[in-house]
Amino acid sequence: MTFEKNSTDLLIFDESDVLLFNNPGEFNTFAGNNPCICLTATPGGKDGDLEEKVIKHLNLKVIKDQNT
Numbered sequence: 001m002t003f004e005k006n007s008t009d010l011l012i013f014d015e016s017d018v019l020l021f022n023n024p025g026e027f028n029t030f031a032g033n034n035p036c037i038c039l040t041a042t043p044g045g046k047d048g049d050l051e052e053k054v055i056k057h058l059n060l061k062v063i064k065d066q067n068t
Contacts, residue, residue: 001030010035011037012039013038014039015040016038016040017040020055021054024058031060
């Protein structure tokens with residue numbers, strides 16, 4: 001994620017699961033140092049799978065659509 005930004009910028013990522021699961025450690029460091037909102041239609045996968053474990057390990061908040 002090499003692009004210019006200011007420390008006060010709010011970064012909004014669509015399809016953030018691509019960034020997250022490509023390199024969880026790098027994403028964790030980046031998101032921990034920058035204000036981010038991350039969007040994806042497929043967070044977490046199924047109960048107990050790797051995606052859910054990574055999301056929990058990084059202490060990410062998942063907001064599910066209440067209409068589904």
